[in-house]
Every structure is written in structure tokens, then in C-alpha cells.
Ligand code: UTP
């Protein structure tokens with residue numbers, strides 16, 4: 050089914066026929082204007098019938114404003130009011146948008162069944178009236194002059210699960226087959242951290258990023274910003290992002306095993322996984338920055354012990370996430386029971402960050418993915434090492450490019466960002482160039498077998514900068 054887009058799309062169907070579900074599975078949230086949702090905005094909730102007048106006033110203003118800008122607008126109401134329907138059709142004509150009518154053809158019994166299963170069912174006589182009116186209305190709709198009248202059968206609604214289902218969403222990949230996750234490492238969020246975070250996460254979701262990852266550091270690292278710049282606790286922060294209801298996969302890149310007992314990380318990640326319907330991941334590493342450990346009263350043992358802890362940590366997390374509560378008696382870790390509820394929704398991927406030979410071995414043997422820097426030719430060597438040990442371990446890269454709208458802009462950014470590094474060196478190290486340049490380079494990464502790009506840009510100041518990156522995700 051290919052409906053014109055952009056378009057004005059008007060839904061018609063009784064309660065429980067699946068209008069909102071159909072729309073939610075096909076359109077961005079901001080494209081849908083729903084009388085129920087607006088009752089909740091101007092009244093006490095979606096069922097506040099006293100707020101209907103105000104809700105429709107607002108709905109008409111949204112329809113007028115969006116269509117005036119040529120934006121796709123999906124009108125989610127019962128659709129039975131002929132005067133309103135004809136006015137929407139006229140509006141579409143006026144602004145030159147295709148006018149699409151989507152008519153639900155869900156069997157009455159199915160509407161009743163879905164209605165009854167709801168928290169606040171529409172009273173049975175009201176639904177009966179809607180069903181009768183709908184049947185009478187359907188034959189007339191074809192005569193109103195809509196450009197497309199699309200009938201949605203019960204099979205079509207039930208074939209596609211509602212977007213809010215607990216199933217992991219379809220993975221977002223670029224045409225090159227790459228998953229691109231926005232790595233957020235700076236937080237210039239001013240007076241309103243939550244608003245900033247919300248803006249960045251929503252923009253990343255709308256731009257088509259597959260996910261959002263956060264650094265896990267206790268003090269901002271010198272590679273990124275000053276020590277007094279904000280660097281929030283990532284699991285708490287990801288919890289706030291989870292509350293936004295985006296389709297983004299969420300996790301850390303990476304959590305040092307030295308920061309928290311691995312069972313606690315397992316608990317945090319499993320919680321995030323259920324809050325996101327199965328879209329959490331955990332990046333883990335051995336930790337490297339002594340200063341933050343000392344400042345926070347944490348041990349920072351020598352590398353070999355940290356790598357031992359990394360192995361034990363991954364084994365512990367996987368044991369706790371496994372089915373059942375049986376004791377775990379593994380190669381490195383013994384646990385008397387593995388009672389960890391909530392359980393992750395699906396497999397919770399562990400991404401092991403680092404490039405040392407032992408870290409790569411840990412990634413290939415205990416992890417689901419390895420994260421290494423994207424720079425060639427070193428990357429080619431890491432991939433070879435990983436592949437020697439595992440066919441299936443996914444290769445993910447941390448990519449830190451300087452991206453400009455054109456060559457001029459890219460070089461202006463290099464000049465702003467380079468600090469004391471020579472411009473040419475900084476430009477080379479950060480692959481300074483346009484979106485198209487990055488895409489060309491990423492083609493090479495995809496050919497090498499890279500699965501995921503964690504994209505960090507040094508001058509990501511907020512949502513506007515995320516939108517600037519949307520072209521990377523085509
Ligand atoms: P909707 O909430 O999509 O119906 O689905 P609607 O037409 O928009 O209803 P009103 O007019 O706003 O009242 C109703 C219920 O049916 C389930 C949804 O999850 C929701 O609880 N549903 C919908 C299914 O179980 N399967 C479907 O294919 C569609």
C-alpha cells in the first residue's frame with residue numbers, strides 16, 4: 050500500500066476499529082493530530098468529553114497550520130462529522146495536498162472485543178450507534194471526491210503489530226546497511242537539562258538514528274571538554290530518555306567495569322531494556338582514567354586485574370539475564386542463584402570497547418560486539434583479529450568526524466575545534482568534510498564488515514545539530 054506523501058490523511062472508523070494503531074504504525078507522532086490526545090491536552094484526559102469543543106478548535110488550528118506548510122497531517126478522529134470532513138478535503142485542495150481518506154473496515158465484533166479489552170471502554174450502546182452510523186456512511190464516502198479512499202481491513206491492522214508493542218522495533222539501517230547510533234559525550238544543556246536531552250533524543254529519533262549512546266565517565270574527559278563541564282550519570286539519564294517513547298536503542302559506550310559491581314549494571318540494563326521494550330544495550334570496558342577513580346573513591350587496579358574484572362563482569366551479567374533463577378557455576382564466577390527480575394525483553398547485547406589484544410579476545414569470546422576506533426588501517430587489523438576468533442561478533446566503530454554543510458563550513462569547524470592541533474592534522478584525523486564525504490567513507494566501513502557506527506561530533510550543541518546530520522542516515 051503506497052499512499053501519497055506528503056498528504057492530508059483523514060481517518061474514519063468507530064472506536065476500537067484501530068485508527069490510532071494504524072496511524073501510529075505508519076506516521077511520525079507529530080504528524081498525527083488526534084482529538085483524543087488534544088482532549089488530554091486541554092482537558093483532564095483523552096476521555097474528557099467536556100473538552101471536546103476546545104480540543105477540536107485546537108485540532109483545526111493544527112490541521113490548518115501543518116497543511117499550510119505542506120506537511121503530512123493525519124487527522125485521527127471518528128471522522129463521522131460530514132461538515133468537518135468536507136472542510137478538510139477543501140483545505141487539502143486549497144493548499145494543493147493530496148486528500149486521502151482512510152476507512153476502517155474492522156468487523157463489528159472485533160471493534161467490540163477490542164473496546165471491551167480497553168481500560169476505559171466506550172459504553173456499549175455508544176459503540177453500537179457508531180457501528181451503525183459507520184456502515185451507513187461507507188458507501189457515501191466514495192462520492193465525496195477524495196483523491197484516494199483507502200480501506201483498511203482487519204487483516205491489515207492485525208498483520209502489523211501496534212507500534213507500542215513490546216517487540217523490539219525493526220532495526221534502523223542506512224542504505225549501506227549500517228546502524229548509526231548517536232554518541233552523546235557533551236552536555237551543554239544550560240538551565241534546563243531535561244529539555245535539552247529531550248530535544249536531542251527526539252531529533253535523533255526523527256532524523257532516523259538507530260540509537261543513542263552515552264559516555265560513562267565521572268569527570269568529563271579532557272578529549273571532550275573541561276573537567277567542570279556536566280557529565281551526567283548515564284543510566285539515570287538513559288532512563289529519562291526511555292520515558293520519551295522514541296524508537297531509539299539506548300545504552301552506554303562504554304561503562305567501565307571498575308565503576309559499579311557488574312550485577313548492578315546488569316540490573317540497570319535489564320530495567321532499561323524493559324522500559325524501552327527491548328532496545329537497551331550495554332557497552333563495557335576495562336576503564337582507563339585513573340583520575341576519576343581516585344576522585345570518586347574507586348579502586349583502579351593494574352590492567353591485567355581490570356581485564357579479569359571485565360571477563361567476570363560480562364559472565365555475571367549474562368548469568369543474571371539468563372532464563373530462570375538457577376545457580377551459576379561458570380568459568381570465572383559462581384552465584385548461588387540468578388534471580389534478576391525484570392528480565393530483559395530479548396537478548397541484551399554486550400559491546401566490549403577497547404583495542405588491546407586481550408580486550409579484542411574478550412569481545413570475540415564473551416561479548417556480542419566489539420567497539421573500536423573507525424580509523425583505517427588500524428581498524429582493518431582489529432577486524433581481522435576479531436574474525437579469527439569469532440564469525441559472529443559484531444564490529445562497531447566509534448567515529449568522530451567533523452561534518453560541515455559544505456567544504457567551507459567543514460574547514461570553519463576544523464578551525465574552531467582544533468585547539469592546539471595543526472589544522473591539517475585535525476582535519477585528517479576527524480575526516481573533515483561534508484555529509485556526502487562521510488557517506489563515501491562509511492561505504493568502506495560497511496565493505497569491511499562494520500555493523501554499527503557510533504557517531505560522535507565534537508560540536509553537537511543541541512537538537513539543531515542533530516537535524517544537520519540527518520542526511521547521513523538516508
Ligand atoms: P485503536 O486505539 O487503534 O482504535 O485500537 P481507534 O480506532 O483509534 O479507537 P478510538 O476511536 O480512538 O477509540 C483499539 C484497541 O485495539 C487494539 C489496540 O491496541 C487498542 O487497544 N488493536 C488495534 C489490536 O489489538 N489490534 C489491531 O490490529 C489494532
Ligand code: MG
Pocket residue numbers: 068069070085125
Ligand atoms: Mg484512537
